[in-house]
Amino acid sequence: MSKKRVLSGIQPTSDSFHLGNYLGAVKQWVDLQETHDAFYCIVDLHALTVETDPKLLRKRTLTSAAQLLALGISPEKSTLFVQSQVPQHNQLGWIMECMAGFGEASRMTQFKDKSSKAGADAARVGLFTYPMLMAGDILLYQTNLVPVGEDQRQHIELTRDIAGRFNSKYGETFAIPEGFILKQGAKIFDIQDPTAKMSKSSGSGAGLIDILDTPEVNAKKFKSAVTDAGREVKFDLVEKPGISNLLTIHAALSGKSIADLENEFAGKGYGDFKGAVAEVVVEYFRPIRAHALELLQDEAHLISILHKGSEKARSVAQITVDKAYKNLGIVL
Numbered sequence: 389m390s391k392k393r394v395l396s397g398i399q400p401t402s403d404s405f406h407l408g409n410y411l412g413a414v415k416q417w418v419d420l421q422e423t424h425d426a427f428y429c430i431v432d433l434h435a436l437t438v439e440t441d442p443k444l445l446r447k448r449t450l451t452s453a454a455q456l457l458a459l460g461i462s463p464e465k466s467t468l469f470v471q472s473q474v475p476q477h478n479q480l481g482w483i484m485e486c487m488a489g490f491g492e493a494s495r496m497t498q499f500k501d502k503s504s505k506a507g508a509d510a511a512r513v514g515l516f517t518y519p520m521l522m523a524g525d526i527l528l529y530q531t532n533l534v535p536v537g538e539d540q541r542q543h544i545e546l547t548r549d550i551a552g553r554f555n556s557k558y559g560e561t562f563a564i565p566e567g568f569i570l571k572q573g574a575k576i577f578d579i580q581d582p583t584a585k586m587s588k589s590s591g592s593g594a595g596l597i598d599i600l601d602t603p604e605v606n607a608k609k610f611k612s613a614v615t616d617a618g619r620e621v622k623f624d625l626v627e628k629p630g631i632s633n634l635l636t637i638h639a640a641l642s643g644k645s646i647a648d649l650e651n652e653f654a655g656k657g658y659g660d661f662k663g664a665v666a667e668v669v670v671e672y673f674r675p676i677r678a679h680a681l682e683l684l685q686d687e688a689h690l691i692s693i694l695h696k697g698s699e700k701a702r703s704v705a706q707i708t709v710d711k712a713y714k715n716l717g718i719v720l
């Protein structure tokens with residue numbers, strides 16, 4: 389039996405992935421490529437929905453690629469590509485826009501949040517049509533499974549609705565994808581404010597761990613991580629959100645269980661524990677950071693890896709575009 393297809397995308401909107409991006413998403417991508425036919429896409433067209441600086445977009449696209457490779461996405465096992473290099477995304481994106489209702493698109497909570505932040509006049513049309521482009525990303529590859537965070541659940545539902553509607557109106561064209569909503573344990577909180585998700589857009593930066601930051605910077609951040617009342621290293625999300633978050637991080641990277649860690653640190657203070665978390669994180673990312681920086685030294689080589697992935701993606705995507713066009717009555 390052929391493998392099920394997985395597709396996910398990440399926006400090139402930061403200079404470095406943070407620990408939450410890795411533990412909440414990319415780590416699962418790396419695991420899924422072993423068992424699935426995986427397509428992973430750097431969604432640069434989605435990044436254009438807000439004001440972008442051309443130099444930064446270029447740099448961040450390449451940095452995202454280097455990090456994905458260094459974190460273990462293998463170009464042999466997965467198809468790693470850049471969205472804009474596969475023009476079929478724009479082609480199917482338009483079809484999706486023509487299938488989605490204005491009302492249903494207006495109900496997307498992420499659009500409502502982001503556009504209200506930007507101010508109604510500053511928000512761009514592309515921000516509104518973003519979910520339809522995303523639906524195209526997914527349906528182009530006859531995707532079965534879409535690993536995403538909870539915040540993308542509504543976009544996956546919209547994709548399923550559009551696909552189902554298209555299929556019943558124009559004939560079987562798209563596989564109906566399932567969301568694979570990443571589990572709670574993968575949720576990483578800000579280490580200065582453990583009630584907020586680790587995120588680039590919130591917090592001061594002191595609570596955010598960038599994987600490309602130097603070991604020194606990151607070790608220091610962990611040593612000043614916020615802890616809780618009491619002195620026991622115990623997992624308790626209500627009473628000890630700070631310690632629980634640090635336990636989650638340690639466990640995810642060291643492979644030890646939370647219970648083993650609680651035993652290991654029984655009777656030791658928070659200071660020792662934070663030092664240990666710092667060390668686990670820093671040593672985990674030291675070789676990954678070095679590898680990513682090395683890949684960035686040779687842009688031509690990095691771009692050639694992306695070109696190969698994009699070429700493969702185009703050939704798969706074209707089959708779906710042809711099918712959708714034909715079913716719509718477009719003369720091929």
Ligand code: TRP
Pocket residue numbers: 395396397398399431434521522525526534535536540
């Ligand atoms: N909207 C997603 C996010 O912000 C990124 C994305 C774009 C995506 N296209 C996709 C995710 C297709 C999964 C599948 O996280």
